[in-house]
Amino acid sequence: xxxxxFIAYICCLAPWVMATGxxxxxxxxxxxxxxxxxxxxxxxxxxxxxxRSIAESDTPLANDLRREIRELIESGASDAEVxxxxxxxxxDFVLYRPxxxxxxxxxxxxxxxxxxxxxxxxAVVLTKRRRQPIDDDDDDDADDEVNA
Numbered sequence: 531x532x533x534x535x536f537i538a539y540i541c542c543l544a545p546w547v548m549a550t551g552x553x554x555x556x557x558x559x560x561x562x563x564x565x566x567x568x569x570x571x572x573x574x575x576x577x578x579x580x581x582r583s584i585a586e587s588d589t590p591l592a593n594d595l596r597r598e599i600r601e602l603i604e605s606g607a608s609d610a611e612v613x614x615x616x617x618x619x620x621x622d623f624v625l626y627r628p629x630x631x632x633x634x635x636x637x638x639x640x641x642x643x644x645x646x647x648x649x650x651x652x653a654v655v656l657t658k659r660r661r662q663p664i665d666d667d668d669d670d671d672a673d674d675e676v677n678a
Contacts, residue, residue, distance in 0.1 A: 563603050570599050570612055573626050583626070 568585070574595060576587035584592040595616075602612045613625060622628035630638055 566609060567600060567603050570603075570609060571596055574599070574616060575624055575626055577620060577624060 571585040572583050574584045576582045576584050576589060576592045576595075578589040578591050579587045584595045599612055599616075602615060607615070616624050617629075622631070622634055628634050628637060
């Protein structure tokens with residue numbers, strides 16, 4: 531009786547696990563293609579999670595993107611063709627390292643710009659502090675006069 535409940539439990543749980551978990555794919559026949567596939571899914575951002583690659587994500591969109599990349603690689607598409615397909619469909623944001631184009635200049639320049647602003651602020655604060663006079667301990671002299 532116990533084993534029947536266990537089997538019923540597994541049968542009820544299996545569709546939920548398959549719907550929410552990553553769908554496992556068989557390894558590609560060619561080890562070179564499999565290596566390319568693994569490298570590409572590490573470089574593509576999950577559009578649902580935003581902070582994870584599609585290799586790490588278990589969302590339905592990530593599953594679809596992995597399947598699409600797999601099919602493109604199996605059909606003989608190069609890495610450049612796969613990334614071109616993804617950026618055409620989802621924009622440059624889908625890649626962790628978007629290409630340097632006029633519309634991504636701000637994205638690439640922002641870290642340098644913020645670093646420069648930080649250095650300028652640091653220099654201004656440091657300059658103002660150097661110009662401030664050093665306060666002598668006048669309180670010690672006042673204490674000496676009171677005790678005398």
